[in-house]
Amino acid sequence: MAFGSVDRVRKVFASEELLTRSSDPVVALDDASFDFEQGQLIALLGPSGCGKTTLLRIIAGLIAKTSGSIEIGGRDVTEPLGDYGFVFQAPSLMPWRSVIENVLFPMEILGRRDQAARQRAVDLLDLVGLSAFLQARPHQLSGGMQQRVALCRALIHRPQLLLMDEPFGALDEFTRLEMNDLLLRIRLETKATVLFVTHSISEAVYLSDKVLVFSRRPARVAREIIIDLPYPRVQQVRFTPEFTGFERTASEALGVIPPQDQAIPVLP
Amino acid sequence: MRTRVASQVGYPLLGVLLILVTWLLICWIGNLPTVVLPTPDKVLRAFINRFDLLVSEGWFTLKETLGGFLLALLIGLPISIGIANSRPLNLMFYPLLVALQSVPKVALAPIVMIWLGTGMQSKLAIVWLVAFFPIIVDTTAGLRATPKELLELAQSLRASSLQIFLKIQFPAALPFVLTGAKVGMTLAVIGAVIGEFVSSSEGLGYLLLSATSQLDTPLAFAALFALSLLGILSYLLVELAELLVASWLPPSSQRH
Numbered sequence: 001m002a003f004g005s006v007d008r009v010r011k012v013f014a015s016e017e018l019l020t021r022s023s024d025p026v027v028a029l030d031d032a033s034f035d036f037e038q039g040q041l042i043a044l045l046g047p048s049g050c051g052k053t054t055l056l057r058i059i060a061g062l063i064a065k066t067s068g069s070i071e072i073g074g075r076d077v078t079e080p081l082g083d084y085g086f087v088f089q090a091p092s093l094m095p096w097r098s099v100i101e102n103v104l105f106p107m108e109i110l111g112r113r114d115q116a117a118r119q120r121a122v123d124l125l126d127l128v129g130l131s132a133f134l135q136a137r138p139h140q141l142s143g144g145m146q147q148r149v150a151l152c153r154a155l156i157h158r159p160q161l162l163l164m165d166e167p168f169g170a171l172d173e174f175t176r177l178e179m180n181d182l183l184l185r186i187r188l189e190t191k192a193t194v195l196f197v198t199h200s201i202s203e204a205v206y207l208s209d210k211v212l213v214f215s216r217r218p219a220r221v222a223r224e225i226i227i228d229l230p231y232p233r234v235q236q237v238r239f240t241p242e243f244t245g246f247e248r249t250a251s252e253a254l255g256v257i258p259p260q261d262q263a264i265p266v267l268p
Numbered sequence: 269m270r271t272r273v274a275s276q277v278g279y280p281l282l283g284v285l286l287i288l289v290t291w292l293l294i295c296w297i298g299n300l301p302t303v304v305l306p307t308p309d310k311v312l313r314a315f316i317n318r319f320d321l322l323v324s325e326g327w328f329t330l331k332e333t334l335g336g337f338l339l340a341l342l343i344g345l346p347i348s349i350g351i352a353n354s355r356p357l358n359l360m361f362y363p364l365l366v367a368l369q370s371v372p373k374v375a376l377a378p379i380v381m382i383w384l385g386t387g388m389q390s391k392l393a394i395v396w397l398v399a400f401f402p403i404i405v406d407t408t409a410g411l412r413a414t415p416k417e418l419l420e421l422a423q424s425l426r427a428s429s430l431q432i433f434l435k436i437q438f439p440a441a442l443p444f445v446l447t448g449a450k451v452g453m454t455l456a457v458i459g460a461v462i463g464e465f466v467s468s469s470e471g472l473g474y475l476l477l478s479a480t481s482q483l484d485t486p487l488a489f490a491a492l493f494a495l496s497l498l499g500i501l502s503y504l505l506v507e508l509a510e511l512l513v514a515s516w517l518p519p520s521s522q523r524h
Contacts, residue, residue: 060420080423080426082426088417088421090417092417092418094436096442105435
């Protein structure tokens with residue numbers, strides 16, 4: 001039995017939930033199924049608005065599924081389990097709290113805010129290179145730094161599952177590459193299990209153990225690609241034939257390029 | 269640095285001086301009698317000579333203003349919280365509140381007098397009436413604008429509704445509350461004066477009215493200035509409250 005299993009999850013939004021004029025219900029997810037093991041990073045790759053984010057929220061227990069079942073660590077997910085970490089596309093920090101207070105927020109909610117929690121917050125912020133900014137306010141930090149704080153906040157309570165919803169999508173390319181390496185390092189340190197929603201093919205391949213390629217709405221898992229690139233991963237791996245091979249497979253599954261056996265047009 | 273301070277203080281002073289000179293010129297050139305428009309020095313003299321009277325009447329008006337404002341805050345906040353967190357309450361009352369906001373509440377002043385008499389009570393009620401709506405409408409808007417991600421984060425940690433309210437919803441709404449309070453406080457002073465105009469035997473509005481009826485225009489102008497000072501003072505009180513929570517808040521340019 002896998003650590004996490006998502007089995008034929010279906011989500012249909014009634015039209016009134018969407019506030020649209022059309023009266024047809026919208027199928028956001030159609031029989032999405034996949035498994036993952038503890039300590040893995042699974043990338044959910046697909047075009048924007050294809051339903052990956054909806055799936056992530058269903059796995060978090062934040063919205064109800066129409067049918068299907070989800071089991072994480074031996075527990076059925078029908079409501080929030082209380083030990084997940086969440087990183088959103090926007091840092092979503094609380095502007096009225098200092099950096100360390102933001103990181104400690106989950107411990108406060110869980111009633112475990114003690115000296116050990118504080119020490120862990122300091123250690124995590126140190127790990128992401130923000131030890132000089134413990135007492136800073138979020139608005140004093142750059143976008144990338146804010147997202148690093150959000151990452152620490154998501155990890156402070158040692159979540160059994162870390163959900164990341166296009167967390168680096170709003171960052172510039174350089175910061176994004178930096179954040180990718182940071183995430184790889186943090187995974188190594190914390191052994192976190194991660195579900196990572198992205199629409200970047202190369203980010204998905206670079207970070208993950210397995211890429212799930214989602215089809216356009218209604219979303220279903222069109223293809224599973226096992227990424228068996230060695231760890232620790234470094235940026236150079238992006239230029240190896242194996243890496244570009246994975247990118248090509250993902251691109252084909254997404255329909256960005258035609259299947260490999262078709263002739264590649266040759267430039268005159 | 270010195271020139272910047274000098275210009276920051278100097279130019280406003282120059283502006284005031286210009287207005288005063290224009291005022292004087294109008295009095296002299298138009299040869300206006302004091303009853304119509306007293307010269308600035310006569311107003312100043314009235315202000316100094318009747319300072320005790322202005323302070324005691326001003327104290328009454330200040331009590332009306334602050335008392336009514338605090339009532340508006342104390343009654344408005346719980347109602348806002350109810351409306352923002354309950355869909356039925358919201359559907360029942362929010363559109364009504366927004367519509368009522370545009371009703372000229374001061375027009376109700378004579379009716380309030382019939383109900384509550386001409387003393388402090390009726391003034392408090394009128395001030396409450398004008399300050400209540402901006403506070404409640406802004407606060408409700410703020411409480412409903414809680415960032416969705418923060419709510420999801422709290423829900424994913426199984427936070428209680430009380431935790432969500434105290435740790436996320438309310439602090440996130442605080443800038444809105446302060447905006448509403450500023451508008452409310454400005455209107456509160458107006459409400460107090462209107463209440464005194466309609467019927468009163470105390471307060472700066474009453475003093476202004478009785479001074480003009482006795483053709484003591486310098487005193488009327490002095491009362492007017494006292495009222496302006498009172499308005500500025502009460503507004504500064506809200507600003508002070510904002511300053512106290514400012515460490516919570518990002519600079520105003522980055523709020524929402």
